[in-house]
Amino acid sequence: MIESVTVLTNPAAGPRTARATRAATARLRERGLHVTEIAGDTPDHSLELVRHTVAAGTGALVAVGGDGLVWLAWQALAQTGIPLGIVPAGTGNDLARVLHLPSDPVAAADVVADGSTRTIDLGRVRAAGRPDHWFGTVLASGFDSLVTDRANRMRRPRGRLRYNVAMVAELAHLRLLPYRITLDDDDLEMAATMVAVGNASTYGGGMRIAPDARLDDGLLDIVIVTSANRTRLLRLFPTVYRGTHVELDEVTVRRTRRVRLECPGISAYADGEPLGPLPVDVEAVPGAGVVLVPGAQPPNV
Template sequence: MRQFTAIVNPTAGAATGAAALLRVGKLLREAGAELETVYSRSLAHAQDLARQAGQRGRVVLAVGGDGIAGGIGGALSGSGTVFGLVPAGRGNDFARALELPGEPAALARVLLRHEPRPVDTIEVHSPGRPRTVVLGSVYAGVDALANRHANRARLLRGAASYYAGGLRAVATWRPAGYRITVDGAEHRHRGYTVVAANSPYYGSGRMIAPGARVDDGVLDVVLIAAAPRRLFFALMNELKSGGHLARPQVRVLRGREIRIEADRPVPYGADGEVDAVLPVTARVLPGALRMLY
């Protein structure tokens, strides 16, 4: 029977995370599994706790949203530790890509009975910053700015915070000139964003890269070109279904290593966390993480 260590960040969605874990944890224990719960002080502390649990041979569970999922999953990339998710955040986009069930009993069955499968991770490099590894996507442009606004929202939760953050970001955004290098081939682009996606979803269920797969060994690179704001808002609406790919302003490339540069300071983020500016290099690490899904 599996031994689980669940990691909860008490400063980010503590009530939601604790409630989600309580429901699933009860079922895990009733099935005979061992479950310990630890509380982190920060994302870096959560990563340290995850590494320590993995070294003890335990299955590590990230309880929360994409930030803690990506942070812990990145820390365990390449370690052989088995990793699982208890989705309890605003977006839960990587859990959505894995098609994890939201109902506690179904999720408990996945964690107890499914065999771990390899998924890709993304190694992220930026000048003057330590190497990091994330799970879902790296995005540079108006979406990074929108996510920064959403993270700072106090009165809104879930998709509403992302929508409000998007409105605020688009209202002030000036298209940037990008240089994107995909597996050595250079592409020029002027527009709103560049997204290197391992997962189809970001921004609380928006299907930015419908063709992206977590286990195919490549990243889908989505480029959204400059357009009138009214057209851009229509395009953003189409992210719910993936219909934006039919727009001439949208281009998709695929590759293993992507470098993104811009002609002015442009923010970029990864897995819901935004605190850096371009340039950035994202490289896929095929099958580097063992996950339960």
């Protein structure tokens, strides 16, 4: 039974997160839990605080925010056995969505207080000269990472519209990219528009890029898109929300325990966070994460 929790927030996230934090922490205290709140001035400071919390011991870490904050939490929690609770208060909330967590902060706090846990796989990313990174949902590379690169360089417009503008701009430069993809049992050299590595099924706020990916099968779903036709790619995007894009000729899905991605000039993003340029080695690590989930967790997610 969980008796104490540490609540992690991003103070720069805005009023929505502040409201969610107040509601969730009040509910956790109502349920009899001892609550400690931490919030770093920067992401590095937040990670330092979380690592100190893990070292000192806590019943659970509760991230109030979006996928970026959840990603940060995994950097300290992976393979520790300390459970992660999620109060969704971001834009995408993809891991929360896959786990069928409630969007209401009070209901999400009740999930934490109820104490039902689930053990899941995490993806581990390794690259020469950089520390290991962990992710829960999807690692992106290619067209979608180029869009994110461009959006991150833009000051305006704000919010999701910035990514839409960046996508239109990047479409003007759409091209096939020279990938080398090394799987457990195969080496592929091919021209592709993008390659996504799914530990879970969704990213980008509900796009089911790897619809058959499972959080506890010990495998990664590698989704390869090979079309450089702008019209075809634009038609493909709506199907990603349904997960039916994998039926198209331009899309190939491979399942593997490990994968190495190489492509000059392309960066990787995982859970929406920048990891740096390829090449990267990605591995599914069974049981590396523990999450607090509703008691009646739906199967096959």
